[in-house]
Amino acid sequence: xxxxxxxxxxxxxxxxxxxxxxxxxxxxxxxxxxxxxxxxxxxxxxxxxxxxxxxxxxxxxxxxxxxxxxxxxxxxxxxxxxxxxxxxxxxxxxxxxxxxxxxxxxxxxxxxxxxxxxxxxxxxxxxxxxxxxxxxxxxxxxxxxxxxxxxxxxxxxxxxxxxxxxxxxxxxxxxxxxxxxxxxxxxxxxxxxxxxxxxxxxxxxxxxxxxxx
Amino acid sequence: xxxxxxxxxxxxxxxxxxxxxxxxxxxxxxxxxxxxxxxxxxxxxxxxxxxxxxxxxxxxxxxxxxxxxxxxxxxxxxxxxxxxxxxxxxxxxxxxxxxxxxxxxxxxxxxxxxxxxxxxxxxxxxxxxxxxxxxxxxxxxxxxxxxxxxxxxxxxxxxxxxxxxxxxxxxxxxxxxxxxxxxxxxxxxxxxxxxxxxxxxxxxxxxxxxxxx
DNA sequence: ACCTGAACACCGTTCAAGT
DNA sequence: ACCTGAACACCGTTCAAGT
Numbered sequence: 001x002x003x004x005x006x007x008x009x010x011x012x013x014x015x016x017x018x019x020x021x022x023x024x025x026x027x028x029x030x031x032x033x034x035x036x037x038x039x040x041x042x043x044x045x046x047x048x049x050x051x052x053x054x055x056x057x058x059x060x061x062x063x064x065x066x067x068x069x070x071x072x073x074x075x076x077x078x079x080x081x082x083x084x085x086x087x088x089x090x091x092x093x094x095x096x097x098x099x100x101x102x103x104x105x106x107x108x109x110x111x112x113x114x115x116x117x118x119x120x121x122x123x124x125x126x127x128x129x130x131x132x133x134x135x136x137x138x139x140x141x142x143x144x145x146x147x148x149x150x151x152x153x154x155x156x157x158x159x160x161x162x163x164x165x166x167x168x169x170x171x172x173x174x175x176x177x178x179x180x181x182x183x184x185x186x187x188x189x190x191x192x193x194x195x196x197x198x199x200x201x202x203x204x205x206x207x208x209x210x211x212x213x
Numbered sequence: 214x215x216x217x218x219x220x221x222x223x224x225x226x227x228x229x230x231x232x233x234x235x236x237x238x239x240x241x242x243x244x245x246x247x248x249x250x251x252x253x254x255x256x257x258x259x260x261x262x263x264x265x266x267x268x269x270x271x272x273x274x275x276x277x278x279x280x281x282x283x284x285x286x287x288x289x290x291x292x293x294x295x296x297x298x299x300x301x302x303x304x305x306x307x308x309x310x311x312x313x314x315x316x317x318x319x320x321x322x323x324x325x326x327x328x329x330x331x332x333x334x335x336x337x338x339x340x341x342x343x344x345x346x347x348x349x350x351x352x353x354x355x356x357x358x359x360x361x362x363x364x365x366x367x368x369x370x371x372x373x374x375x376x377x378x379x380x381x382x383x384x385x386x387x388x389x390x391x392x393x394x395x396x397x398x399x400x401x402x403x404x405x406x407x408x409x410x411x412x413x414x415x416x417x418x419x420x421x422x423x424x425x426x
Numbered sequence: 427a428c429c430t431g432a433a434c435a436c437c438g439t440t441c442a443a444g445t
Numbered sequence: 446a447c448c449t450g451a452a453c454a455c456c457g458t459t460c461a462a463g464t
Binding site: 050059 | 455456458459
Binding site for chain 2: 109
């Protein structure tokens, strides 16, 4: 169990798990994941580094906590059909990650043991089962879509290969000069990546496939 | 350019970029990514930490180099139809990552600027173009498949959420007791993940979709 | 119950010096 | 051209002490 403590501790300017996690997220947003350190975080909170350990189990648990904060920001999908629900959740997930691009890898790359990660799972699984999917197929479908979401978002958040570095004008030239015929032919498209369009394209394919059972 | 130096330096027991990268990969395989440090790597090589900097641009460049070593292990696909080629490459990619599961996140997670990453791209794009795909669609398809591959492999390599911790027998009980109806109903399937089957399932869906234009 | 600060065993990297 | 070692500015975390 990696969830909240029993009682929410009073928050009179004092330290608390929530305050620490929020400040950690702010730190990641501003300076990036690599810049996070217990000491720097403590400095920002005006406390001794070791005080953090009264509310958080260590750096790794801290980052898990931040990931959970991000996940909790995914809104519950409005009730609707299978396709609408899955699409809403996929977009909610994407929006939550894009709202904190530098922190997103925490969600996308960590094995979250927490139960808070289950709310979106329930929201996807419910409609799939209601639509008559046997549970095994439903889980299959969920995992295929999730894999795609994680992969696209990693790319979008600049943690995974695009074959287009975001602002590099020499990239096209490099690709064209690669000597690889297909790469050269497709260079103008490889050099640019419309993340929104890629997301919709892949999502549509997967949802189509699921609809056809 | 993050490629090799001009001349391959003689390798008489001395240091070299290749020797450093190979040792780094071995270190990751044995102790995991977090355990990698320039100092420890130097210790294993029997040299002063600072000697590494004569062959590698710093820790980040070192890790990029290891990622490229992994990528280079993907075999060129045997000539064949569109579907065979894409499938062979996907499996080659997967096998390369599973051969070094602890190092795989380096490939899956980093923005590789290197040109060595282009060989597999060429191998996929070639058949797509030959099959009559307009370059824009070909790139779309490539990116959708790649996103799925990255997402599944992240999960497989235990860097991304499965909803089943690998060896945790209490997981099923946790899921069943979650109070979420759909999660409870699907708990037996959520608690277990046959990576091989998930991989084939998702890949088939995507390749089917691409075949249908 | 919470906070503190010294201390331990580490980091990556710069720089001046050696061969 | 390559290697070295001291030094700098950091880390995460343990532990004993305070309130």
